[in-house]
Amino acid sequence: MARKKAPEDLSLDELRRLLVEKRRGVRRERLDHYRRTGRVINLAPDFPDLTAPPSAPIVDTTEMGESAPESISRNPRRKFMDRFLLAIEVLAVVGFIGVLASSFGLLRDLNREVAEAIKPPVTSPTPLIIAVVLPSGHVPPDAQGNTRPNDAEIPEHLRPMVQSLANMPIPTAAPDQAIRLQVPAINVDAPIVQGDGWEQLKKGVGQFAGSANPGESGNVVLSAHNDVYGEIFRYLDRLQPGDQVVLYSQQRQYIYIVDRTVLVEPTAVEVMASTGNPTITLISCYPYLINNKRIVVFARLQN
Numbered sequence: 001m002a003r004k005k006a007p008e009d010l011s012l013d014e015l016r017r018l019l020v021e022k023r024r025g026v027r028r029e030r031l032d033h034y035r036r037t038g039r040v041i042n043l044a045p046d047f048p049d050l051t052a053p054p055s056a057p058i059v060d061t062t063e064m065g066e067s068a069p070e071s072i073s074r075n076p077r078r079k080f081m082d083r084f085l086l087a088i089e090v091l092a093v094v095g096f097i098g099v100l101a102s103s104f105g106l107l108r109d110l111n112r113e114v115a116e117a118i119k120p121p122v123t124s125p126t127p128l129i130i131a132v133v134l135p136s137g138h139v140p141p142d143a144q145g146n147t148r149p150n151d152a153e154i155p156e157h158l159r160p161m162v163q164s165l166a167n168m169p170i171p172t173a174a175p176d177q178a179i180r181l182q183v184p185a186i187n188v189d190a191p192i193v194q195g196d197g198w199e200q201l202k203k204g205v206g207q208f209a210g211s212a213n214p215g216e217s218g219n220v221v222l223s224a225h226n227d228v229y230g231e232i233f234r235y236l237d238r239l240q241p242g243d244q245v246v247l248y249s250q251q252r253q254y255i256y257i258v259d260r261t262v263l264v265e266p267t268a269v270e271v272m273a274s275t276g277n278p279t280i281t282l283i284s285c286y287p288y289l290i291n292n293k294r295i296v297v298f299a300r301l302q303n
Helices: 012-038 078-120 156-166
Strands: 181-182 188-194 205-208 218-223 243-246 252-266 278-286 293-301
Touching: 243 278, 252 278
Parallel strands: 188 205, 218 278
Antiparallel strands: 181 188, 181 243, 205 218, 243 252, 252 293, 278 293
16 A cells, blocks of 8 residues: 655645645535535536546536625615505505495485485374263254253363363374265265364364374274254164275275164263274264263274
8 A cells, every 4th residue: 555645755746736636626616516516517427537638617606605695685674665655555555445335325325315305204193092081072052053062071170181182182183084984884984083072073073183194003083963063873783794984185085884882971981992903983973862872883904
């Protein structure tokens, strides 16, 4: 085995050859590293002959650790400006969505206000006044036809209240209230006025204030005299179940069918109570020219 020479024993040519070999080895190791990392592409295979000049490889110099320049670090100010602009864009989008939502809300409120403004007012019925006695009560007329309200029917302790109720204003008729009554079986065709006081019943059939309107769920309470002021309800006792009672409003007509007829005392005000179905109640004094009771006819809305 040849003994290695000390560096001081080597000639200049031997030293030059060793230096070339060392550099070549370092270069080969570097190329092997670049091949493993994908940074170099071989255009020609390596030759085992170390004396031949090595082929020049194509090296990705942009990624080489020693020759590639270091990546330029991002400017902190530019980074801040990018984030600031992104925040502004996000705020702009959120604000636009908020404006759209607010616009839809304003449009909805405006439509509701317009609808309420053009909607016709709803007329609510006058609250039902507590009655003490049934309407149309009067003393029998004399030979000249003169008569007056029968105050004797009213309990003495309730007469002040009845007198106070008599001075209450009569509500104005609404378009859906009754204006005319027809009962073909007894040839009745008369106007309907609001209120059933003494003065109102001189003009025709009176509707009890606060009772239902034609066609509505509830009780339409109508009264008239039987022996004075036209004797409109003189023949109520002739009505039979199945006879028609026709009510007219300004808009249409309503047909009711007679259900039953009863005789009651003047204080039987429960017959005027409201009902859950569309009904009508006709009231008058009875018997003819005596008037110590009331005849009451009940009818229900057809269909």
